Amino acid sequence: MKSGFIGIIGRPNVGKSTLMNYILGEKIAITSSKPQTTLNRITGIYTDLEYDGGSGLQMVFLDTPGIHKPHNKLGSAINETAINTLRGVDAVLLLVDGTLDFGKGDKNILKLLQDVKDRDKEEGGETPMLLAINKMDLMTPDKYLELYNIYNETGLFEDIYGVSALKGDNVEEIKDRLAGLLKDGPMYYPDDIVTDDPVRFIASEIIREKLMEYLDDEVPHGVFVEIEEYNEPERPGRATEISAVIYCEKKSHKGIIIGKGGAKLKGVGKAARMEIEDLIGGKVFLSLFVKVKEGWRDSERTIRNWGYKDE
Numbered sequence: 001m002k003s004g005f006i007g008i009i010g011r012p013n014v015g016k017s018t019l020m021n022y023i024l025g026e027k028i029a030i031t032s033s034k035p036q037t038t039l040n041r042i043t044g045i046y047t048d049l050e051y052d053g054g055s056g057l058q059m060v061f062l063d064t065p066g067i068h069k070p071h072n073k074l075g076s077a078i079n080e081t082a083i084n085t086l087r088g089v090d091a092v093l094l095l096v097d098g099t100l101d102f103g104k105g106d107k108n109i110l111k112l113l114q115d116v117k118d119r120d121k122e123e124g125g126e127t128p129m130l131l132a133i134n135k136m137d138l139m140t141p142d143k144y145l146e147l148y149n150i151y152n153e154t155g156l157f158e159d160i161y162g163v164s165a166l167k168g169d170n171v172e173e174i175k176d177r178l179a180g181l182l183k184d185g186p187m188y189y190p191d192d193i194v195t196d197d198p199v200r201f202i203a204s205e206i207i208r209e210k211l212m213e214y215l216d217d218e219v220p221h222g223v224f225v226e227i228e229e230y231n232e233p234e235r236p237g238r239a240t241e242i243s244a245v246i247y248c249e250k251k252s253h254k255g256i257i258i259g260k261g262g263a264k265l266k267g268v269g270k271a272a273r274m275e276i277e278d279l280i281g282g283k284v285f286l287s288l289f290v291k292v293k294e295g296w297r298d299s300e301r302t303i304r305n306w307g308y309k310d311e
Contacts, residue, residue, distance in 0.1 A: 001051070001055055001056030001057060001058060001184070001185070001186075001187060002051070002052070002055070002056070002057050002058075002179060002182045002183065002184060002185065003057070003058040003059070003060075003182060003184075003185035003186060003187060003188060004059065004060070004089075004090030004091060004181075004182040004183065004185060005060045005061075005062060005088070005089045005090050005091075006059055006060065006061050006062065006089060006090065006091045006092070006093055006178055007062045007064060007086055007089040007091075007092050007093070008020060008061055008062065008063050008064060008093045008095060009064050009086065009092060009093070009094055009095070009109065010094055010095040010096060010097075010109070011096070011097070011105050011106065011109065013097070014095045014096055014097040014134055015095060015097070015134045015135065015165040015166070016063050016064070016095050017042070017063055018165040018166055019095060019132070019134070019163070019165035019171065019174075020042070020044045020061050020063045021044075022165055022166075022168055022171050023044070023046055023061070023171060023174075023175055024044050024045075024046055024061075024194050026194050042062070042063040042195070042197060043060060043061070043062060043063075043195050043196050043197055044060075044061040044062075044063060044194060044195055045058065045059075045060050045061070045188075045189045045193060045194050045195060045196070046058070046059045046060075046061065046175075046194075047059075047187070047189070047191040049191055051179065056187070057179050057182075058187050058188060058189065058191075059175075059178060059179065059182065060188055060189070062089065086112065086113075086116050086127075087116075089127065090127070090181070090182055090183070091127065091128050091129070091130070091178055091181045091182065092113065092116070092127055092128070092129040092130070093129075093130050093131075093132060093174070093178065094109065094113065094129065094130070094131050094132070094157075095131075095132045095134050095165070096131070096132070096133055096134065096147070096151075097134055097135055098133040098134055098135045098136055098138070098139045098143065098144060098147055098162070099135050099138050099139060099143075102146075102147060102150050110151075110154055110156065113129060113156050114154075114156065117129075117156065128158050128181045129156055129157050129158060130157060130158055130159055130160075130161070130174065130177060130178065130181075131151050131156075131157045131159070131160045131161070132160075132161050132162075132163045132165075132174055133147055133148065133151075133160065133161070133162045133163065134163055134164065134165050135164060135165075135166075136162035136163060136164055136169060136170075137164045137167060137169060139162075144162055148160055148162075158177075158181065159177055161173060161174050161177075199230075199279070199280060200227045200230040200242075201227075202279060203227060203230070203242060203244075203272075203276050203279070204225040204226065204227050204244065205225075206272050206275050206276055206279070207225045207244055207246070207268070207272045207288070208223065208224075208225045209272075210267075210268045210271045210272045210275075211223055211225070211246065211257070211268055213271070214264055214267055214268050214271075215256065215257065215264075222248055222249040222250070222253060222296075222297060223246055223247060223248050223253075223257070224246075224247045224293075224296065225244055225245070225246055225247075226244065226245045226247065227242060227243070227244050228243045228244065228245055229241065229242065229243040230242050230243075233282070237283075238283070239282070239283035239284055239285040240280060240282060240283065240284050240285070241284075241285045241287075242276070242284060242285070242286045242287070243286075243287045243289070244286070244287070244288055244289070245288075245289045245290075245291055246288060246289065246290045246291070247290075247291050247292070247293045247296060248290065248291075248292055248293070249292070249293065249294055249295060249296060249297065250292065250294065251292055253292075254290050254291075254292055257290050258290055265288055265290065268288065269286055269288045272286060272288075273286040
């Protein structure tokens, strides 16, 4: 079969998680209109045993945090996670937001990709790269052509596509082109799973997504969700019991998260519980607690212990 690892990279909030979720046909990575939603590398597994007359296909997508100018140690750590993903993948898919002007952040990413090309040349290999210009449904033809020409002149990309990750426009074409770039290889994962991330991690991400939906702009990026207990029922029909702690950086943020009379936290909990129940296909009893851990985004030990920094 054809198989391989594909790194999805780009600046924050360009639609990387939305694109991967669409390809997989399931939501495994959280999405939000707010930037820097993805803080960890998320694995998505697409398997098609009928591909190419039954020879089979498995594409392992690595959805990375948005590459940005860091303002704290957490930002530096998640940048490092994204950049490290470029080492050891079989193909790279760069996603850009077509509604935004080409800027300094885009130049920095192109430099990173050029460094990968130069490294490959020294080592006698090559990592093929594709570009997807996202949100084409919101662009004018002239805007698309302008971005196309800028990126095409770099000579980095095998092909450039205009896509809508949200609506699925041209996503099948991207998927087919990526499949064509992969070589014969093993089946890395069973054909019935779409991620190797533990359910308790996905549950923590769902809670964080609901926090981002319910809270003001600044607070969500200063929160971390830790699953303290995840107890599956011993008998059918019973609920899975989940206890999670929401850590925030400031005492004032704790009050915002809880809300008047606990209303906001209850809303977050209800929305998260319903989505986790859909995920696991059973009842969930979810308990949420809020604690303050001041300055954790600038604590090297904390961001390492909480899994945001590659070893």
